[in-house]
Amino acid sequence: MGDVCKRAFVEGRVQGVWFRGSTQERARRLGIGGWARNLPDGRVEVLMCGSEEAVAKLEEWLHKGPPLAKVVNISIAEEVIAQKVLV
Template identity: 50%
Template sequence: MTENARTICLHARIRGRVQGVWYRAWMEKAAQSLDVSGWVRNRRDGSVEALLCGREDAVRRLIELAHDGPPAARVESIDVEEVADPPGMSGFEIRPTV
């Protein structure tokens, strides 16, 4: 198996001006275009949280793209952790704020 064919799940916390700028909808569309599964949601602290699962190259590309996000977003930081025991995921969804 090549490095790019490895499947991974990353938990990401995106901070900055990322709410009220269509960030979640942008991420859903970007994830679907890269065939990445998972979810995205707003957090009450103003950040956005996401779980991204799929081929390693696609997931890492989505994290790269997330640093820019949609045009009105201003991403200050993204904290990423690999999920050791990822849940079975299919599709991508926007979840309610927590």
């Protein structure tokens, strides 16, 4: 399995319930890089990069989130990240 990057947009009660912090902790434990940020429309955007297995685990967790969150919709797309090749 190789590395992948995916971008998720999470909708529902996901701001003000420690969603970003919980996502960061979970990603760190899984060895995933990326970030999570609040959007002005109330969604949380998450970029996650790592092994296919680890990203799949975080993706699954995003559907529920931390205890106070209420996720109502999530959209996820694979991202193409350019890599610099040294010759």
